[in-house]
Amino acid sequence: MMKIRKIGEAWIYFLLLTACISANAAIPIEKKKAKDTGIELYNQFKAISAVPYLRIAAEGGDDDAQYYLGEAIRKNKRYIDEEAQQAYQAAARQGNVYAMIRLTQVDSDLCTAMSNCPKSEKTPKEWLELAKSTASMGASQKNGESMYLMYELSGDKAWLKKSAENNFPLAQYLLATDYKEGSGFFLSPSGRADEVERWMKASAEGGYPRGMTHxxxxxxxxxxxxGFRKWTEKAAETGYAEGIFGYGYYLSGKYPEYGFPVDLVKSYALLSLLLELDGGGTAKDDAEYVLPKIKEKMTPLQIVEAEKMSSVWKASHPPLSFFPFKLSR
Known part of the structure; x- marks a missing residue:
């Protein structure tokens, strides 16, 4: 009897332990899902809707979620309130340089004009020094993103170039854009154009959607x-709203000189995806303007096919995004 009881107790303990492990494993999964949903909504300019999801992930200690929570609240209220400040500080304590940079900017925040800025753990100057030392450490290890953050902190374009040279796609895009707008010295216009192409290509090949469209x-x-058609399609496949609009519109037969095949079903399917982007930007308005014109050329069966294709695309591709800069520019 004793042996049977011991086996029974061991089995009960095993079941309880298994249940506990399963419950603990589910917590990170749920918080990861909340983080992904929150950032997805934020990147669609739906900051208000993003906040509840980001709170869940932020409470779990995810520094990226904490940063985005601060950003979502700041954009909703147009200033840094107590909750946003706490979120930024929680992220900054974990070494998040983006959050540190936000905390250095409180003097230019609307809360300063309103005289209601929440009390900070450090002064803006102290946050700046911490941001610089943290980013500098990453830069010394050849981390391209850290080099980009050094550029944001210092304004020194030498850091932007170093970041691009160390394969950070955003920096490559910004460097190419900077050159295109007239920055830097080149012996000839063709030399400038070659550098613009070089860095924009690197950004595109690095997977940055803005780099792809440019x-x-x-x-x-x-x-x-x-090549134009190839990269237009690739940009759309990332979920980039601008890329989807361009690709979908060209498939409707607009601008035949670009050489896209006319595919009204796919055109309608892609453009209708943009109707859910009601948080900001012009994507939804643009889609609403062109969709009726395309629909006029379609049969009822083609419209049904397009609706099915739209659902399949949404399920098999990254979520729609405007890919806003992580540090608002």
Missing amino acids: FAAVLYDRKDLE
């Missing part, structure tokens, strides 16, 4: 229509 434009200017 590299497509570079290729169009060079009369490389095949």
Whole structure:
């Protein structure tokens, strides 16, 4: 009897332990899901809707979620309130340089004009020094993102170039854009154009959606229509709202000189995806303007096919995003 009881107790303990482990394993999964949903909504300019999800992940200690929670609240209220401040500070304590940078900017925040800025653990100057030392440490280890953050902190474009050279796609895009807008010294216009193309290509190949659309434009200017079409489609496949609108619109037969095949079903399917982007930006308005014109050319069966295709695309591709800069520019 004793042996049977011991076996029974051991089995009960095993079941309880298994249940506990399973419950603990589910917590990070739920918080990860909340974080992903929150950032997805934030990137669709739906900051108000993002806050509850980001709170869940932030409470679990995720520094990226804490930073985005601060950003979502700040954008909703247009100033840094107590909750946003706490979220930024929680992220900063974990070494999040983006949050540290936000905390250095409180003097220029609307809360200063309103005289209601929450009390901070450190002064803006102290946060700045901590941000610089943290980013500098990462930069010394050849981390491209840390080099980009050094550029944001210092304004020194040498850091932007170093970041680009160390394969940070955002820096490559910004460097190419900077050159295109006239920055830097080049012996000839063609030399400038070559550098713009070089860095925009690197950004596109690094997976940055803005880089993809701009590299497509570079290729169009060079009369490389095949390359233009390729990168236009690739940008759409990332979920980039601008890329989806461009690709979908071209498939409708608009601008036949670009060489896209006319595919009304796919055009309608892609453009209708943008109707859910009601948090801001012009994507939804643009789609609402062109969709009726495309629909006029379609049969009822084609519309049904397009609706099915839209659902399949949404399930098999990254979520829609405007890909806003992580540090608002």
